[in-house]
Amino acid sequence: xxxxxxxxxxxxxxxxxxxxxxxxxxxxxxxxxxxxxxxxxxxxxxxxxxxxxxxxxxxxxxxxxxxxxxxxxxxxxxxxxxxxxxxxxxxxxxxxxxxxxxxxxxxxxxxxxxxxxxxxxxxxxxxxxxxxxxxxxxxxxxxxxxxxxxxxxxxxxxxxxxxxxxxxxxxxxxxxxxxxxxxxxxxxxxxxxxxxxxxxxxxxxxxxxxxxxxxxxxxxxxxxxxxxxxxxxxxxxxxxxxxxxxxxxxx
Numbered sequence: 001x002x003x004x005x006x007x008x009x010x011x012x013x014x015x016x017x018x019x020x021x022x023x024x025x026x027x028x029x030x031x032x033x034x035x036x037x038x039x040x041x042x043x044x045x046x047x048x049x050x051x052x053x054x055x056x057x058x059x060x061x062x063x064x065x066x067x068x069x070x071x072x073x074x075x076x077x078x079x080x081x082x083x084x085x086x087x088x089x090x091x092x093x094x095x096x097x098x099x100x101x102x103x104x105x106x107x108x109x110x111x112x113x114x115x116x117x118x119x120x121x122x123x124x125x126x127x128x129x130x131x132x133x134x135x136x137x138x139x140x141x142x143x144x145x146x147x148x149x150x151x152x153x154x155x156x157x158x159x160x161x162x163x164x165x166x167x168x169x170x171x172x173x174x175x176x177x178x179x180x181x182x183x184x185x186x187x188x189x190x191x192x193x194x195x196x197x198x199x200x201x202x203x204x205x206x207x208x209x210x211x212x213x214x215x216x217x218x219x220x221x222x223x224x225x226x227x228x229x230x231x232x233x234x235x236x237x238x239x240x241x242x243x244x245x246x247x248x249x250x251x
Contacts, residue, residue: 006057007049008032011040017082020074021048022097024088024115025173026130028055028161033153035085035233035240042246044083049074051093053169054161062173064182068096080105083244087112087233088207089173091197095185098193107193110243112232113200116212118180126207127174134167147234154234186217196243197222204229 008029019039021032029048036046052059052070059066071093080102086094091114101107118126143155150158174180189195197213199222200206207230213222228235 006055007047008036009048010036010046011044013045015043015045017042017044018080019044019046019083019085020081021046022071022084022086022090022094023048023051023054023161024090026054026133026162026165026170027087027090028157028164031087031154031157031161032085032233033157034151034237038237038241039083039244042244047074051090053165053173055164062169062176064092064096064177066176067093068100071097072100075100078102081107083108083110085110085112085240086114088115088230091115091208092182092185095182098185098189101190101193103190103192105192107190108243108245109193109195110240111195111197111208112240113206113208113230114197115180115207116183117209118207120179123174123178123180127170130170131167133162134165134170137163147229147231149229149235150231151234154231158231158234183212183214186214186220189217189219191219194219195221198232198239198243199224200228200230200232201226206230 021036023029023031029050032048036048039046049071050057052067053062084094084107091111094109094111138159140152140155140159143158144150144152197208199208210222210224225239232239
């Protein structure tokens with residue numbers, strides 16, 4: 001893995017397949033280490049940007065459309081991706097990127113417990129939780145104790161992501177996206193794009209619920225995983241990899 005202030009990369013830039021991974025609120029590009037390593041092993045060049053306001057990146061406008069527009073450089077010179085994965089906040093950002101996707105290249109989009117619809121009550125609750133996390137930074141050991149399914153590397157990246165995000169960013173993200181409603185962005189699906197929503201267990205703090213996902217949109221599928229919490233990429237890599245078309249050698 002190579003890391004810059006704006007992104008982390010895995011695999012060879014000359015690889016024939018590309019993946020773009022978009023992290024969630026108070027996370028960072030390094031939170032994708034587990035998924036990215038598996039993708040690189042499968043022959044992907046993987047890029048994970050740090051969203052505006054994260055990894056010490058600063059901004060003044062944190063509307064979802066602005067967070068997405070900030071990623072436009074990753075699509076210059078007709079750059080396209082075989083796979084795009086977004087988690088939580090990154091899921092809504094990914095939906096905002098749909099107009100930038102190629103109309104000729106097939107793309108698999110996977111949204112991990114995406115933050116699609118939040119009532120004011122839920123949004124306020126989430127905002128307060130994130131502010132508390134920033135005000136009371138926890139160690140990797142603390143995260144591991146609370147989340148036994150997480151690896152030490154995952155716990156370290158979680159602690160790092162929080163430490164590099166200022167409380168004003170959290171406040172502005174929620175302030176600039178009121179009301180929090182992004183399910184309507186599913187209408188922008190290109191015929192070459194297939195989207196799968198992987199929702200977490202409602203009993204374990206899921207942000208996405210099936211009623212948030214339109215049931216009348218072509219090439220859009222949704223699944224709920226009982227026993228898996230919000231941090232799907234930390235708890236079950238297989239769930240994600242099973243949704244990615246992989247090239248297998250002919251027998």
